[in-house]
Amino acid sequence: MQQQAEHIVHGYDEDLNTLTSALSEMGGQVESMIDDAVRAIKKRDSALAEDVIARDAIVNELQEKIDADALRMLALRHPMAADLRRVIGAMRAANDLERIGDLAEGIARRAMNINKSEKVELSRGVARMGKLVKVQLKSALDALLNDNADQAVDVWLQDQDVDALYASLFRELLTYMMEDHRNIQACTGLLFVAKNLERVGDHATNIAEIVYFSVHGRSLVTEALARSESDG
Amino acid sequence: MSADSEKLSKLSGFDRTVISILGLLAILGLGAVLNAPLAASAAAAALYYLSIQIYGRLPRPRDLPDPSLISDDTTAGLFDQRLIADSFSEAVWIINSREQIIYANKAAAALFGPTPFGRRLATVMRDPAITQLVKTVLQGSSTEPTDFHMTGAVERHFRVTGTAIHVEPKPEPVLAVTRAAPAPIEAKLKRFTMLVFYDVTDFVKFARTQGDFLANASHELKTPVASLLGYIETLRGHAKDDAGARERFLLIMQEQAQRMERLISDLLSLRQIEQSEHLAPSAAADMCAAVNFALDTVTPLARARGVAVTLEAPSVVQVRGHQDQLVQLCLNVIDNAVKMSPKGGKVMLELSTAAQWRAQDIMGAETPPHQSSRQIVSPAAAAQGYAVLKISDEGPGFAPNHIPRLGERFYRVAGDRSSREKGTGLGLAIVKHLVLRHRGGLMVTSTSAPNYTFGADILESHAAASSSATFDSTESEKRDTPIQTGTCFTIVIPLHRENDGGLN
Numbered sequence: 001m002q003q004q005a006e007h008i009v010h011g012y013d014e015d016l017n018t019l020t021s022a023l024s025e026m027g028g029q030v031e032s033m034i035d036d037a038v039r040a041i042k043k044r045d046s047a048l049a050e051d052v053i054a055r056d057a058i059v060n061e062l063q064e065k066i067d068a069d070a071l072r073m074l075a076l077r078h079p080m081a082a083d084l085r086r087v088i089g090a091m092r093a094a095n096d097l098e099r100i101g102d103l104a105e106g107i108a109r110r111a112m113n114i115n116k117s118e119k120v121e122l123s124r125g126v127a128r129m130g131k132l133v134k135v136q137l138k139s140a141l142d143a144l145l146n147d148n149a150d151q152a153v154d155v156w157l158q159d160q161d162v163d164a165l166y167a168s169l170f171r172e173l174l175t176y177m178m179e180d181h182r183n184i185q186a187c188t189g190l191l192f193v194a195k196n197l198e199r200v201g202d203h204a205t206n207i208a209e210i211v212y213f214s215v216h217g218r219s220l221v222t223e224a225l226a227r228s229e230s231d232g
Numbered sequence: 233m234s235a236d237s238e239k240l241s242k243l244s245g246f247d248r249t250v251i252s253i254l255g256l257l258a259i260l261g262l263g264a265v266l267n268a269p270l271a272a273s274a275a276a277a278a279l280y281y282l283s284i285q286i287y288g289r290l291p292r293p294r295d296l297p298d299p300s301l302i303s304d305d306t307t308a309g310l311f312d313q314r315l316i317a318d319s320f321s322e323a324v325w326i327i328n329s330r331e332q333i334i335y336a337n338k339a340a341a342a343l344f345g346p347t348p349f350g351r352r353l354a355t356v357m358r359d360p361a362i363t364q365l366v367k368t369v370l371q372g373s374s375t376e377p378t379d380f381h382m383t384g385a386v387e388r389h390f391r392v393t394g395t396a397i398h399v400e401p402k403p404e405p406v407l408a409v410t411r412a413a414p415a416p417i418e419a420k421l422k423r424f425t426m427l428v429f430y431d432v433t434d435f436v437k438f439a440r441t442q443g444d445f446l447a448n449a450s451h452e453l454k455t456p457v458a459s460l461l462g463y464i465e466t467l468r469g470h471a472k473d474d475a476g477a478r479e480r481f482l483l484i485m486q487e488q489a490q491r492m493e494r495l496i497s498d499l500l501s502l503r504q505i506e507q508s509e510h511l512a513p514s515a516a517a518d519m520c521a522a523v524n525f526a527l528d529t530v531t532p533l534a535r536a537r538g539v540a541v542t543l544e545a546p547s548v549v550q551v552r553g554h555q556d557q558l559v560q561l562c563l564n565v566i567d568n569a570v571k572m573s574p575k576g577g578k579v580m581l582e583l584s585t586a587a588q589w590r591a592q593d594i595m596g597a598e599t600p601p602h603q604s605s606r607q608i609v610s611p612a613a614a615a616q617g618y619a620v621l622k623i624s625d626e627g628p629g630f631a632p633n634h635i636p637r638l639g640e641r642f643y644r645v646a647g648d649r650s651s652r653e654k655g656t657g658l659g660l661a662i663v664k665h666l667v668l669r670h671r672g673g674l675m676v677t678s679t680s681a682p683n684y685t686f687g688a689d690i691l692e693s694h695a696a697a698s699s700s701a702t703f704d705s706t707e708s709e710k711r712d713t714p715i716q717t718g719t720c721f722t723i724v725i726p727l728h729r730e731n732d733g734g735l736n
Binding site: 017154 | 352354355356357358359360361363383604606607610632633634635636637640
């Protein structure tokens, strides 16, 4: 969504660029929320978790702004073709980002709970998953802001890594719970966190699909299915 | 600049700066109708002044050396402000009042890639702290520096300072010359923010790895030390006079001590690699020589285990890398492959080059059953192409549930009792970090026997218990046909090219 737009009406360009700016700002905010939420678990930092919870309001506000801007553009400028996909893409991506913000808030709330119990080393797997998801989210946002469809496909393919890690983490936490029932409370919390992270990965995948559609005007999922059918 | 310097020598430093800025504006931006070159040149001049104020390494304007020295062409070139800004090792960006990037020095271009001039900062740098910093500085308040870290395969940490630059639009001479430029935009361009990114990765990394190293070392050494103590106690106690037991115990103790030694040396080299990870090597190294050297080292072990190792490679493959580290990299993967192989197995090494690398090529949507693959490290984009090294073995392969955790330090595949040599669990972690440092990529594809998984175990025991045709015959046939198991690691390293400035 990033090339400096060039239209005859200067205001049109301004509108498109403002939309991109807001989307980028929202992406940055969400990225740092996920980052901080995971860190709050890793470092047992409840103050940081509270900070994350407070920042969800900013993200919600930004989504409303993007929605309003996009609606205004649709009404006033009647965008066509690539511009239309771009505006619709911005609305959809903002929706996914808002959900990611909510998930980050959820993780922060869990973090405050988990931090009340004793165990620390149990959270290592979750921290690792957080790192992987963060990289996924970053690549998805980079692809979104640079209109990079190839990078989007990479993100889309690597979602299976997140899913696999989630499955492996699930098993690991289950083992801890079977080992010692005093772990159950903390581990259940961590399971929810892992689930939230896995959903963040799914939303990153959604954003990748949006990018692909915005660039090519075709659906990534349909094309991948068609390709795998013709291959095998 | 040199022509002006004599006339300027009587003025105060600040006045002189303003005048030199105006002079520069006049020289560089004269006929320009667009505002971008104007703004860029003004900012560059301001940067020059500020950098001298901040760094103090270069003579201040009032201490300008003898004019005869400056009139010398090469010396005069030194005072070109762009050249000076480019020679900073810190990345510098200048942001105008509309939050667009209007200037980036060389270090910034190397760090963030080609600079998107004119784009709003928020769309380039998503970090909310930096956006906020720029906003605050543009409003005229001063701020504390903020911390910024680049996530990605290799993490980097920066301390970012924002400094306000005010360029006063001096009325008379400039307005006369640049009347063509639209006045309102000119008025808006008065305030700039200079962002300087100080790389503090070294400090952050050092503090972190120091802690990690101590934690890992003490945790991993605890078990062998405890076992050594146990044997020593037994030897001093009731096994005192038993020659047979003593011999056996001493052998075990030696093995434990050797394991501790391996562990320590692995930990040390891992820490060393980690600390230089954020600095990509820039020299040329021969991948082919590295593979051959590693192969020679592993050959005795392979012969002893009855494993055949074959190599297919061109004579020379120049990559951007560190020769010794490439040898270490190859040694670790080949050694690993040999140890995974059964007696009489084959290990195949293939070295080739590829113009580009995409994850899609190896990780298709459709994979054969029991095969799983993963991109452990994705390579950095390299226009010059990659060297591709494939190492395949015929070992038992990794079950899908182990794949996501490969490369994690101290992760050993549970139940892997086939190998007599107990690894340290650091081999693949070292490989991963070496690849990261070389900005390369690491992929794994593994086919494992189906009954290797937890689920299949239960199925099988069920089938045995019911011992009847509850499962249809095709199912069991499928399980009976032997599957060629094995693991293939693919390592890609960016090639070396002449005049290669080196990436970061």
